[in-house]
Amino acid sequence: TKRTYSMNQPTELPMVFVVEDEESFIEALDIGLKREGFRVSVAKDGAEALMMFDKINPDIILLDVMLPKVSGTDVCREIRKKSQVPIIMVSAKGSEIDTVIGLEVGADDYIVKPYRLRELVARIRAALRRSSLTPAEIDEVGVGTVSIGDVAIDPEQHVVTVRGVVTKLPLKEFELLYVLVANAGRVLTRETLIDRVWGTDYYGDTKTLDVHIKRLRSKIESEPANPTRLVTIRGLGYKYEKMSA
Numbered sequence: 001t002k003r004t005y006s007m008n009q010p011t012e013l014p015m016v017f018v019v020e021d022e023e024s025f026i027e028a029l030d031i032g033l034k035r036e037g038f039r040v041s042v043a044k045d046g047a048e049a050l051m052m053f054d055k056i057n058p059d060i061i062l063l064d065v066m067l068p069k070v071s072g073t074d075v076c077r078e079i080r081k082k083s084q085v086p087i088i089m090v091s092a093k094g095s096e097i098d099t100v101i102g103l104e105v106g107a108d109d110y111i112v113k114p115y116r117l118r119e120l121v122a123r124i125r126a127a128l129r130r131s132s133l134t135p136a137e138i139d140e141v142g143v144g145t146v147s148i149g150d151v152a153i154d155p156e157q158h159v160v161t162v163r164g165v166v167t168k169l170p171l172k173e174f175e176l177l178y179v180l181v182a183n184a185g186r187v188l189t190r191e192t193l194i195d196r197v198w199g200t201d202y203y204g205d206t207k208t209l210d211v212h213i214k215r216l217r218s219k220i221e222s223e224p225a226n227p228t229r230l231v232t233i234r235g236l237g238y239k240y241e242k243m244s245a
């Protein structure tokens with residue numbers, strides 16, 4: 001396929017609009033998301049969220065279901081009347097999420113408290129990637145799914161299918177494979193891969209990347225010792241081979 005994915009960072013950091021009334025969550029999200037490379041704006045009730053939305057023009061909204069003044073589901077409906085901005089709904093119990101899904105308020109994804117920041121960030125990134133695709137690209141690949149040859153990656157479900165077999169990968173292996181496959185045919189330097197997958201979480205040991213590459217090969221290559229998909233480009237980095245489907 002000729003489809004190309006742009007994994008380039010926008011010049012301006014993406015802004016997450018956090019709509020949340022619990023102070024402890026607001027504080028943790030503000031610190032955690034900024035550390036992950038996002039800008040953060042906060043609204044503490046539904047009415048404030050609707051008032052702020054037009055002014056701040058966020059890239060994605062993290063929207064709590066139970067909010068004072070105007071509920072998260074009503075905020076979601078109102079915003080959907082005028083914008084296709086990605087919205088991730090957040091709730092304290094799974095049953096609230098069931099209600100949100102049942103009401104079909106137009107959210108893109110759902111997450112239940114307590115969640116791990118890493119999981120949230122992975123979902124935010126997946127939603128941002130999906131929203132950057134053109135409708136034609138979405139038609140071609142299905143929402144968010146990237147595939148080359150017999151390896152298919154679904155960033156929403158965090159599922160990789162290799163030769164028809166569904167494989168669950170640890171988060172960093174998953175993100176590494178996603179970046180490589182989405183940029184298939186291009187050489188990615190070690191620095192680029194480390195920056196995209198680990199960012200500021202990458203501490204010291206330069207072997208971490210190689211260890212992850214080795215683990216990925218054991219899962220996707222038919223002959224891991226003699227890789228034909230995830231190849232080393234000596235002195236430069238790694239490349240995922242573009243194969244015909």
Ligand code: CA
Pocket residue numbers: 020021022064065066067
């Ligand atoms: Ca709440």
